[in-house]
Amino acid sequence: MARFNFSVILILSFSLYLFLYPSTVSAELKRNYYADICPDVESIVRKTVEKKFKETFVTVPATLRLFFHDCFVEGCDASVIVQSTGSNKAEKDHPDNLSLAGDGFDTVIRAKQAIDEVSSCKNKVSCADILAMATRDVVALSGGPSYAVELGRLDGLSSTESSVDGKLPQPTFNLRQLNSMFAANGLDQSDMIALSAAHTVGFAHCAKFSDRIYNYSRKNPVDPTINNTYVPELKQLCPQDVDPRIAINMDPNTPNTFDNVYFKNLQQHKGLFTSDQVLYTDTRSRPTVNAWASDSDSFNKAFIAAMTKMGRVGVKSGNNGNIRHDCSVLN
Numbered sequence: 001m002a003r004f005n006f007s008v009i010l011i012l013s014f015s016l017y018l019f020l021y022p023s024t025v026s027a028e029l030k031r032n033y034y035a036d037i038c039p040d041v042e043s044i045v046r047k048t049v050e051k052k053f054k055e056t057f058v059t060v061p062a063t064l065r066l067f068f069h070d071c072f073v074e075g076c077d078a079s080v081i082v083q084s085t086g087s088n089k090a091e092k093d094h095p096d097n098l099s100l101a102g103d104g105f106d107t108v109i110r111a112k113q114a115i116d117e118v119s120s121c122k123n124k125v126s127c128a129d130i131l132a133m134a135t136r137d138v139v140a141l142s143g144g145p146s147y148a149v150e151l152g153r154l155d156g157l158s159s160t161e162s163s164v165d166g167k168l169p170q171p172t173f174n175l176r177q178l179n180s181m182f183a184a185n186g187l188d189q190s191d192m193i194a195l196s197a198a199h200t201v202g203f204a205h206c207a208k209f210s211d212r213i214y215n216y217s218r219k220n221p222v223d224p225t226i227n228n229t230y231v232p233e234l235k236q237l238c239p240q241d242v243d244p245r246i247a248i249n250m251d252p253n254t255p256n257t258f259d260n261v262y263f264k265n266l267q268q269h270k271g272l273f274t275s276d277q278v279l280y281t282d283t284r285s286r287p288t289v290n291a292w293a294s295d296s297d298s299f300n301k302a303f304i305a306a307m308t309k310m311g312r313v314g315v316k317s318g319n320n321g322n323i324r325h326d327c328s329v330l331n
């Protein structure tokens, strides 16, 4: 009887293991994946990104956010880059993608072109890896840490608008909601806080936070966790009848530098979204915010670790992926 129970437990736990395995473990990535296939790939991508960065700073936030949205929806498989076709609305047409600025897409398309000009590299480097490398490069170009990026992802075989539903965090989220959505991607609270600091660069449309300054609650029209001196500045940049296309800097102090000022802003109650400010307001995450506000080296280390972990989410291999000939079109 005892032995019978034991084997039942073994079988049950093995089935549970098989059930959990695909979502928690991704294909092996490695740093020198293209060493024999396309040895110069990283410098080719970097040159493209540098050129694009000189043309427009938006390259930085656009590429960084694109990578995040790619990884959180169906894994880091460049499915976010696919264009909709007549019959299929792709991920990028979901309302949550709004302001996935064209410059992020363009960066990947241009790098792919440059790579494919080298005959030995042609159609050997995945769009998903190009986006991962370009993201590393934009972070470094804007003053953030540089890191060795893991490679070996394949491109996904599908991209649908409906797959985005419920996969991306909303700017109104509280700590519990943020933690649960990041945990679903294998990322813990520290990773979540480190990655949120991506809001040290880039822009937000007024509608994403205007409730915080005009329509917070019945009793209080203004969110009391916003700095008193910041409220009038925000109201001036985003009047109630503002053109919906207007977007403002998320980091009011150093908007064009990837730095830990994001955390200093939170300490001064200048986080733009509820989901930013809550990291300081909630005492369960505040110690991490304080630590990284005063120590940029430890923030940089945490950011690299979290980006590397995010880059492993839902990676495709074998029959689950391929290498796209055109990043915006499924093969």
Ligand code: HEM
Pocket: 060, 061, 062, 064, 065, 068, 098, 099, 100, 101, 169, 170, 171, 172, 173, 178, 192, 195, 196, 198, 199, 201, 202, 203, 204, 205, 206, 208, 247, 273, 275
């Ligand atoms: C923690 C939960 C997060 C929420 C709720 C959130 C939400 C948002 C929202 C609402 C915007 C403004 C979009 C617009 O107005 O068009 C934005 C912009 C941005 N987000 Fe996040 N985000 C989160 C995490 C992240 C992460 C993890 C990254 C990257 C690692 C990231 C990178 C960016 C960047 C770079 C921008 C600026 C985009 C641009 O200027 O084109 N965000 N985010």
Ligand SMILES: *[C@@H]1O[C@H](CO)[C@@H](O)[C@H](O)[C@H]1NC(C)=O
Pocket: 215
């Ligand atoms: C204010 O918020 C409430 C509840 O969220 C909403 O129903 C209402 O339309 C908002 N009003 C304005 C002016 O945005």
Ligand SMILES: *[C@@H]1O[C@H](CO)[C@@H](O)[C@H](O)[C@H]1NC(C)=O
Pocket: 227, 228, 229, 267, 268, 269
């Ligand atoms: C509000 O911001 C100012 C600087 O603009 C800062 O001196 C002050 O401490 C902040 N107030 C709070 C409550 O964080």
Ligand SMILES: CC(=O)N[C@H]1CO[C@H](CO)[C@@H](O)[C@@H]1O
Pocket: 092, 093, 094, 095, 096, 097, 098, 099, 100, 101, 102
């Ligand atoms: C860059 C991009 O493709 N943006 C699209 C995001 O989704 C909206 C609709 O929800 C489209 O209008 C945008 O063109």
